[in-house]
Every structure is written in structure tokens, then in C-alpha cells.
Amino acid sequence: MMIHTRFAPSPTGLMHLGHALAARVAFTLARQSNGIFHLRHEDIDGPRVREEFYNRIEEDLNWLGLNWDGDPLRQTSRIPAYTAALRTLRERKLIYPCFCTRREIQQEWARIGAAPHGENDSIYPATCRNLPAEEAEMKIASDIPYAWRLDTQSAAKIAGPLVFQDLHFGKITVNPDALGDVVLARKDIGTAYHLAVVVDDAFQKITHVTRGEDLLASTHIHRLLQALLDLPEPIYHHHPLVLDEHGQRLAKRNESQSIAALRAGGMTPSAVLALTESVFQKNLLGLSG
Numbered sequence: 001m002m003i004h005t006r007f008a009p010s011p012t013g014l015m016h017l018g019h020a021l022a023a024r025v026a027f028t029l030a031r032q033s034n035g036i037f038h039l040r041h042e043d044i045d046g047p048r049v050r051e052e053f054y055n056r057i058e059e060d061l062n063w064l065g066l067n068w069d070g071d072p073l074r075q076t077s078r079i080p081a082y083t084a085a086l087r088t089l090r091e092r093k094l095i096y097p098c099f100c101t102r103r104e105i106q107q108e109w110a111r112i113g114a115a116p117h118g119e120n121d122s123i124y125p126a127t128c129r130n131l132p133a134e135e136a137e138m139k140i141a142s143d144i145p146y147a148w149r150l151d152t153q154s155a156a157k158i159a160g161p162l163v164f165q166d167l168h169f170g171k172i173t174v175n176p177d178a179l180g181d182v183v184l185a186r187k188d189i190g191t192a193y194h195l196a197v198v199v200d201d202a203f204q205k206i207t208h209v210t211r212g213e214d215l216l217a218s219t220h221i222h223r224l225l226q227a228l229l230d231l232p233e234p235i236y237h238h239h240p241l242v243l244d245e246h247g248q249r250l251a252k253r254n255e256s257q258s259i260a261a262l263r264a265g266g267m268t269p270s271a272v273l274a275l276t277e278s279v280f281q282k283n284l285l286g287l288s289g
């Protein structure tokens with residue numbers, strides 16, 4: 001089997017050490033086995049995407065010696081493929097339109113007494129899941145903006161029990177409630193991360209998805225979508241993150257920690273990669289195991 005891996009940054013900021021580690025893991029796994037290392041720009045994040053960041057990411061990767069194969073893929077060039085996948089899910093009644101604003105969702109959390117876990121991992125209270133069809137159609141007809149959400153309950157019933165094998169965490173049973181009824185198509189762009197990533201991992205024939213452990217919960221949704229869309233299931237490797245001196249994950253807003261800043265400060269590529277070494281070694285254990 002030819003191994004295909006990918007590094008999938010969002011061009012919404014500069015690469016930092018966490019990205020360098022993610023790219024290095026995917027690069028090494030491909031190179032160890034004469035496989036293919038893909039670069040995919042996940043550029044569907046609307047106004048946060050900036051043209052300069054595509055180039056800066058590519059420059060940093062080249063400078064680090066983490067050269068990718070073939071042309072980089074931009075998700076914005078793949079919208080028709082996401083639309084087709086969304087249509088399939090829609091025909092099977094596995095998604096529903098959601099008209100809630102962020103504010104309404106917060107009010108609903110307050111009403112039902114659910115404490116949101118955080119900005120990104122709050123579970124949608126499924127307010128629109130049982131909206132009568134006529135009411136939804138009426139809202140759509142009156143141009144009220146809506147997103148499409150996965151009906152995880154119906155999806156889980158159809159897909160049946162699922163597992164995935166993670167090279168770092170071992171065998172994991174899919175829990176459809178891990179993230180709840182996630183958005184698969186945003187109001188503005190007609191797709192969203194979870195849908196685009198599974199459609200593209202299949203399109204790029206990715207055999208090994210390597211990425212930070214912060215995305216482990218997303219994989220529950222990704223496995224579900226692969227089953228529903230009849231897509232092949234890659235092997236997963238969620239790796240530990242590079243942390244800063246306070247034990248916090250690195251963020252794009254900390255530009256002083258960026259690869260560009262380290263480079264401008266006179267560091268060599270190997271000195272920068274050495275800063276990822278201890279976490280990288282932990283990852284290698286997973287990859288060879």
C-alpha cells in the first residue's frame with residue numbers, strides 16, 4: 001500500500017512550532033515509506049484567510065526542508081465536491097437547516113442550564129433538529145440565513161457501531177455525541193471543516209491522517225461521515241501538542257513564537273526542528289507501534 005499523508009494548515013496566520021511538528025510527523029511518515037506527502041490549504045475560513053499566509057506557510061515548509069509532493073490543494077477550489085457530498089446527506093435526511101444565531105444558541109444553553117465547555121467544543125442544543133418541515137421551508141423562502149447541521153442521532157442509527165484505530169491512542173469506539181450536531185455547511189460558504197476534511201482526505205487518497213490530539217474529538221464525526229458517504233477510512237495518528245513554557249498550546253496570535261520569527265532571530269532550520277524533538281520522539285513511538 002502506498003502511504004499518503006498530509007499537512008493541512010489554515011492560511012489564517014503564520015506557522016508556529018505546533019505546525020512544524022504536525023508537518024514533520026506527516027512528512028517523516030511519508031518519507032520513511034516512499035509515500036506521498038500532500039499539502040492542503042484549508043482556506044474556507046472566510047475573512048480570516050489572507051493571501052500572504054499561503055506563501056508564508058509554503059516558504060516556512062521549504063525552509064524547514066519539509067517539502068511536499070505535487071501541487072498544494074486549496075479547499076476553496078473544491079466547493080462543488082463538498083456541495084455534492086452535502087446533497088447526498090440531504091437526500092438521506094441526515095442533515096437539517098439550522099437558523100439559530102450564536103446568541104440564540106447561548107440563550108438556549110442558559111435556559112436548559114447547560115454550561116458550554118468552551119468556545120469550540122460546546123454542543124449545539126439541537127434546537128432546529130425537530131423544526132417542522134413547513135416551518136423550515138418558510139424560513140428558507142424568506143431568506144433567513146441558515147447552516148446545515150448533521151443529525152448525529154439519525155446518522156448513528158444508519159451507520160451502526162463504528163470504531164477507529166489510532167496509532168497513538170489505540171482503538172476508539174465512535175461516540176456520535178462527542179461533538180453533537182456539528183455544522184457541515186456554514187451560512188457563508190456552504191461547507192465547513194468536518195465535511196471538507198473527510199471529502200478531501202478521500203480525494204487525496206490519504207492513508208494516514210496525522211494531526212494534533214486537539215482534533216481527536218472531531219474524528220468521531222469524521223468516521224461517521226466516512227461511513228455515511230461510503231468513503232475509505234484512513235488510519236489516524238493524533239499526536240501530542242507542542243506546549244509553551246506555561247504548558248499552554250501555542251496559538252497563531254503569538255507571532256513571536258512563529259517559525260518566521262525564529263528564523264528572523266537567526267535560528268537554523270535544524271535548530272527550529274530540534275525544538276520539536278522531544279514531542280516528535282514521543283510521536284515516533286506511536287508511528288512504529
Ligand code: GLU
Pocket residue numbers: 008009010042197210211215
Ligand atoms: N486545518 C486544521 C488546522 O489547521 C487541521 C485539520 C486536520 O489536520 O484535519 O488546525
